[in-house]
Amino acid sequence: MTMSWYSKRSNSWDHREVVLIDAGIPYRLPVFQEAMAQAGIPLDKLKKIILTHHDLDHIGGLTELLNAIPHKIDILAMKRKNLISRERSRI
8 A cells, every 4th residue: 555645844754744645445544554653653643634536545544544543634625526527528
């Protein structure tokens, strides 16, 4: 599982705030926790999750992740209706 995070000051962990990009697929919480631990990032520093779109492989792990972390986490996402288009572009 690839984990992406971003800190406010740089592209690396800065010991203040972690922002996760997408929540991954369901039932992968242990893998997520292990990746954070290996990177030396405590879960209590995770403050925001940015959801790039609403496909299962990007939001499927969100509920499990939120239930495992006791503090408030901001979720940043577009409204679903803005992410889905019934029209197909012609190339």
